[in-house]
Amino acid sequence: MSNTEQELQMTRSHALFAEAQNLLPGGVNSPVRAFRGVGGDPVFIERAEGEYLYDVDGNRYLDYVQSWGPMILGHTHPAVVQAVTEAAQHGFSFGAPTEAESVLARLVIESVPSVEMIRFVNSGTEATMSALRLARAYTGRSKIIKFSGCYHGHADMLLVQAGSGVATMGLPDSPGVPVETTANTLTAEYNNAAEVELLFKTYPQEIAAIIVEPIAANMGLVPPQPDFMERLRILADLHGALLIIDEVMTGFRVALGGMQGRLQVTPDLTCFGKIIGGGMPVGAYGGRREIMEMVAPAGPMYQAGTLSGNPLAMAAGIATLRELRKPEQYAILERKGQLIEDGLNKVLRDSHISGQLQRVGAMFCLYFNEQPVTNYTQAKQSDVQRFARYFWAMLQQGIYLPPSQYEACFISLALSDEQIEETISAAAHALAGER
Numbered sequence: 001m002s003n004t005e006q007e008l009q010m011t012r013s014h015a016l017f018a019e020a021q022n023l024l025p026g027g028v029n030s031p032v033r034a035f036r037g038v039g040g041d042p043v044f045i046e047r048a049e050g051e052y053l054y055d056v057d058g059n060r061y062l063d064y065v066q067s068w069g070p071m072i073l074g075h076t077h078p079a080v081v082q083a084v085t086e087a088a089q090h091g092f093s094f095g096a097p098t099e100a101e102s103v104l105a106r107l108v109i110e111s112v113p114s115v116e117m118i119r120f121v122n123s124g125t126e127a128t129m130s131a132l133r134l135a136r137a138y139t140g141r142s143k144i145i146k147f148s149g150c151y152h153g154h155a156d157m158l159l160v161q162a163g164s165g166v167a168t169m170g171l172p173d174s175p176g177v178p179v180e181t182t183a184n185t186l187t188a189e190y191n192n193a194a195e196v197e198l199l200f201k202t203y204p205q206e207i208a209a210i211i212v213e214p215i216a217a218n219m220g221l222v223p224p225q226p227d228f229m230e231r232l233r234i235l236a237d238l239h240g241a242l243l244i245i246d247e248v249m250t251g252f253r254v255a256l257g258g259m260q261g262r263l264q265v266t267p268d269l270t271c272f273g274k275i276i277g278g279g280m281p282v283g284a285y286g287g288r289r290e291i292m293e294m295v296a297p298a299g300p301m302y303q304a305g306t307l308s309g310n311p312l313a314m315a316a317g318i319a320t321l322r323e324l325r326k327p328e329q330y331a332i333l334e335r336k337g338q339l340i341e342d343g344l345n346k347v348l349r350d351s352h353i354s355g356q357l358q359r360v361g362a363m364f365c366l367y368f369n370e371q372p373v374t375n376y377t378q379a380k381q382s383d384v385q386r387f388a389r390y391f392w393a394m395l396q397q398g399i400y401l402p403p404s405q406y407e408a409c410f411i412s413l414a415l416s417d418e419q420i421e422e423t424i425s426a427a428a429h430a431l432a433g434e435r
C-alpha cells in the first residue's frame, strides 16, 4: 500500500466521526465513546473477532474494552453466533413468554444463590432503577444510599455528584435532573462504612436501600476493602434497609457467583447486565422470592418492557453462560489477569513511573497515581494527562484501551499469552517515552 493510500485510509474514522457529529450528539450514542477523556477522535469499528477489533481503516487492535464488559468469551464466539442465528430464524420478538427466558433465569439462579427469582430488562440502567423502585415499594421508605464514584446507570435519582462529605445530600450531576428527584439520594465515600452508619443514624427508618458496586469499576477499579461489604450487610439488616449489589459489571466476570460469591456477602437484590446478554442489550434484577413477588403482575410494583426477555438476547445470554459454566474458565481468566498484573507492574518498576495496577480476576486498571486508590477522592488525584498519552501510545501499537483513566480494562477467554506479552511490551514502549 502506498503512503497516499494509507493516509487516505487513515482518514476514514475521522470522516465518519465528522459526519456522525452532525447526526448524533457528540457523534456517539454513549458519551465515553467520543474519546473526550483522552482527546482526539475515536476509531470507528467495522467488525470484531476473538480478541481483535478491526476499524474502518483496516487497523487491528487487541481489545481491552470488550464492549465495556460483556464479551468475556471474545468476539463472535461460535457458540453465541450459532445460538443467535438460530433464534433469529425463529423470529426477533414476540412480546409473549418464551422458554428461553426460563432457561436463562435458571442459569442465573443456579449460579448466584441469593437470586431466587429474576426479571429481565434491557439495560443495566433499567435494572438498577427497577431494583430501587422495588426496594422502596418493599420497605415503604424513600431514601437510598449510593457511593461516590459508583455508577449505576443514568436514572435521574442516581445521577448524583460524587461528593465526599459525610451525610451529603444529593445534588444533581446533570442539567435536566430536578433537585427533588435526587433529594432522597444520600452519598457516602466508597470503602467507608462509618459514613453509612452515620447516614442511618441521621435518617432513622427513612432509608430503603444501599446500592453498591461490589468492585467500584466506574472510577477505574477499586476493590472493596476487607469487611466493607460485610459491614454494609450488617448495617442494612440493623436498620431495616435492603442491600442491593450492582453486579452489572462484576456478575459472571469475576466468578460464576459474581463478587458476592467471592466475598460471601448475600444481598437482598442483585442487578445484572452486560455478560448475561452476551453482547446483546440485556439487564436483570433478582433476589429473594418474597421481595421479587412484589413485582407486577405477581405483585403491585409496576415495571414492564416491550422487548424485555427478547429471544435473541436470551439466546446470546444462554450460550455465553453455558460456556462460562465449563470447568476452569475462571481459573484461566485469573491466570491471564495475573500475567497482565505481573507484567505491567514490572513495566512500572522498570520505568520508575508512579502507577497502581489494581485488579480483580479479569478486570483491572492502571492508575497513574502515587497511592493505591481506595475511593473516588483518591481516584481523582490520578494523572489523567499521562493516562491520555499512554492511551494514544498504546492505540498506535494496536492496543485498544478504554479511553478514560476512570474505566476498567477487561480481558476475555480469547486473549492468548502471546497477546498478553505483546500488550506488556507495548506498555513498556509507551511508558519509556514518559521517563
Ligand SMILES: Cc1ncc(COP(=O)(O)O)c(C=O)c1O
Pocket (backbone or CB within 6 Å): 068, 122, 123, 124, 125, 126, 128, 151, 152, 153, 154, 213, 217, 218, 246, 247, 248, 249, 273, 274, 283
Ligand atoms: C455497575 C454498573 N451498573 C449499571 C450500569 C448501567 O448499565 P447500562 O449501560 O447497560 O445501562 C453500568 C454501566 O456500565 C455499570 O457499570
